Amino acid sequence: MKIKLVLYVIGLLQVFVGLTMLLPAACAVYYAEPALRALLWSMAITVGSGLALALFTRQETDIRVREGFAIVTFGWVVTAAFGSLPFLLTGSITSFTDAYFETLSGFTTTGASILSDVEALPRSVLLWRSLTHWLGGMGIIVLSIAILPFLGVGGMQLFKAEVPGPTPDRLKPRISQTAGLLWAVYLLLTVLEIFFLTAGGMDLFDSTNHAFATLATGGFSTKNLSVGHFESAYIQYVIVFFMFMAGVNFSLHYRCLTGLKPVVYFRDREWVFYLLIIFCGTLLIFLQNWAAGAGFSELNFRQCLFQVVSIITTTGFATTDFDAWAPFSRIMLLSLMFVGGCAGSTGGGMKVIRLLLILKHGRSELRKLLHPRAVMMVKVSRIRVRPEVMLNVLSFFTLYIALFIFASFFMTALGLDLVSATSSVAAALGNIGPGLGQVGPMLNYSTVPVTGKWLLSFCMLLGRLEIFTVIILFLPEAWRKF
Amino acid sequence: MRAIIIGAGDVGFQLASRLSQQGEEIVVVDLDQEKVDRVEDHLDVIALQGSGVDFRILEKAGIAMSDTLIAVSDNDEVNILACQTALRYNIQHKVARVGGEYYYGDSPMAQRGLLGVDVLVNPEEACAREIQNLLNLAAATEVVEFAKGEVVLVGLKIGSRFLYRDTPLHRIASEFEKHNFLVTAISRGEQTIIPGGDDVIREGDLLYVIGKRDDTGEMLALAGFENRKLQRVMLAGGTPVAVRLAGLLEASGATPVIFEADRNRCAQLAEQLSASLVLNGDATDLDLLQSEGVDGVDGFVALTEDDENNMISCLVAKNLGAVKAIAQIKRLEYLTLATRIGVDAVVSPHLATVNAILAATHSERLLALATLRGMSVQIMEVSVREGLPYVGKPLKDLSLPPGCIIGSVVRSGATLIPHGDDHLEPGDKVVVFTQDRQAKKVSRYFL
Secondary structure, three states, rough: OHHHHHHHHHHHHHHHHHHHHHHHHHHHHOOOOHHHHHHHHHHHHHHHHHHHHHOOOOOOOOOHHHHHHHHHHHHHHHHHHHHHHHHHHHHOOOOOHHHHHHHHHOOOOOOOOOOOHHHOHHHHHHHHHHHOOOOOOOHHHHHHHOOOHHHHHHHHHHHHHHHOOOOOOOOOHHHHHHHHHHHHHHHHHHHHHHHHHHHHOOHHHHHHHHHHHHHOOOOOOOOOOOOHOOOOOOHHHHHHHHHHHHHOOOOHHHHHHHHHHHHHHOOOOHHHHHHHHHHHHHHHHHHHHHHHOOOOOHHHHHHHHHHHHHOOOOOOOOOOHHHHOOHHHHHHHHHHHHOOOOOOOOOOOOOOHHHHHHHHHHHHHHHHHHOOOOOOOOOEEEEEEOOHHHHHHHHHHHHHHHHHHHHHHHHHHHOOOOOHHHHHHHHHHHHOOOOOOHHHHOOOHHHHHHHHHHHHHHHHHHHOOOOHHHHHHHHHHHHHHO | EEEEOOOHHHHEEEEEEHHHOOOEEEEEEOOHHHHHHHHHOOOOEEEOOOOOOHHHHHHOOOOOHEEEEEEEEOOOOHHHHHHHHHHHHHOEEEEEEEOOHHHOOOHHHHHHHHHOOOEEEOHHHHHHHHHHHHHHHOOEEEEEEHHOOEEEEEEEEEOOOOOOOOOOOHHHHHHHHHHOOOEEEEEOEEEEEEOOOEEEOOOOOOEEEEEEHHHHHHHHHOOOOOOOOOOEEEEEEEOOHHHHHHHHHHOOOOOEEEEOOHHHHHHHHHHOOOOEEEEOOOHHHHHHHHHHOOOHOEEEOOOOOHHHHHHHHHHHHHHHHOEEEEOOOOOHHHHHHHHHOOEEEEEOOOHHHHHHHHHHHHOOOOEEEEEEEOEEEEEEEEEEEOOOOOOEEEHHHOOOOEEEEEEEEEOOOOEOOOOOOOEEEOOOEEEEEEEHHHHHHHHHHHO
């Protein structure tokens, strides 16, 4: 493991992230908030430390696969540490555990919060909170690849380590171009959402923050009631639409935009399946809620749709206290936490494609019991799925469930009740944010014990980086001198 | 440049790697999924599995947006067909690796339009010539020609007889300049450096000196070597390269001896080569070599398709008394290894192909491109245009990118090895040496 190289790139990342703190600083200037000083200090410390680190470890060697994993994992860990400075220095959050939790929750686009009163925070700090979402959504590494030219070749290793999904698409021959295009689409959608939200009556500050959180499928809101604060149906439907879009493979968006052919979506089996799950989920929950007493109304429908899309895309916005729904609906939502968004989107979870592949594989195995001599190929969107990919997907699934189970054990050992324990882990691992019970949508994570917060932070990281990237660093082999 | 490379073997992989490092957009196509995976894992390119003559794969590779097609698969016909398929699109440069001799010379297929290929690359021919050069300069480990043969770059292994061992270059400079030689690179172990005044030449180094072809005798003398022309030559393996080489040797008056294990092939060789002695046997057969007088032989050239076989037979021949053993090596990873285990010189058809193609895909002002075995040094031959900032200024005042040396200048037919006071004029053909990493900067500077 070329440790110096890893430290060098991490140093550069800090400089980069530190500079992004300019945006909340500008916001503090605009609103004349005293938080400005703290923000400037945070920026100085982050950029300064990053520069110092980079200068001491300057390297010109190639980034290999293992350095890619280390850079992405530790890059995120370190970035979250420096990223908590704005919270700490402004006094918005006093405990380091809490600040780190909140920041990492931001970067990993989880959206789980330890704040009981979001609206009490200065606006610039809230903007930083949402900005961490926005940066983490498409990926700080991916952004760096698009911008820092020399990361070109090694950039490929980093890209694979950070971008979720079994086999990320390459839109263009050079990785820096692919990265740039993804960010361009991301930016476009963000701007569009800001526009439509402001048009619906939301003030610019709120729409910017919510757009950041929507496209990143994060879930931090500037309001204590989350999106439920905005009772306008228009606003809620706009957010549903953009959450949906954020959960789609961005390569599809790119292809649709460049060819101007919406049919591109329908040709993608994963997208169709995604749509199907949303449709079924919404229908079932709607029926259940109706049976439980909610009216057969547009309001009820809207709430179900919103919640289903919010959870499956792992955004985590809430328009109502879904923890008060019938158990069937709650377990549906809990299950959706495991499904996640499409591969190549900003959504978390296991990703729709993996679920699809596992189901197809299962079907193929069943049929082989009937026809032992048959040779069958699993195909998705008319492309054959290679055995190595299938195996990878199955191991991912196993590892994910295993982690869920062990972490849940741990959380119950810390004193949480069963529902809260399991849902908090599922919500962290899947980067959703709100869970059920103690950590429900109208509550927050402040009641979780300190150790629990650290465990959940670790789960958030694992989930965002799709487990393997992080776990591989636990192998002593990865660290051998060369 | 956006190029599609057909064939992800050694040559294709190298080309994709070099071109993408230079910043070009590359898509690689190969039939073998494993090769495709290898490319995808290591290079900043897109790799697709499929056949290069399948228009569907070419379209998937974005042929409509590409300007260059480089066909370097193992199969001549696939390469030619791929170029022909590309005729229907906007491809400006179509380069194909074509080895079969029946496509060249008097062949009706040799007319460019017929094959659909803009640049034909024939590695066997390049190899045969390189080997001939190596045989003509017995002490050289590498000979690269520029300016149509007027200027040569010679690789010399420094032994104990070198007069200027352990002396800094700036002290030897005047001696070298008197004879119009320039030390352009020093290869030590795995590293190759472009030397500055303070660098020292040590025993065991591989020195690369550039000079006029006519002065090569003096070059060798300065390095402590005699100049000998190798007359008695043995070739192992009756391959197409061997046939070409034997032809060149026969033409220069030598009598080559060829070992070929396959009897039928021997018959073909005997028919084609009238002045050569064709022997049916294996070149690793010690008894056969000794009975045919390998101890008195000047040059032993191993040309079978098997790299390992070639290396071993060279070592055997050297052990038994051959003066110079040259091996053909395909696997690029073996190139430096071979010289370190005792083979005197190494020739690589793959490297020759890569160089020829890199040169062909650059602008027309880049006349040739070569790389030394150490592979971190590139040698470019460029034609100087009017109006460029460096024209007319004395060389010592030019702010050349670091790690770059101007090796030689050919002006109206006369060759000169430049000194600091010389300047460049439009129409000059200049040989420039540069580190791989600086290549793009340097080529932008000069082109």
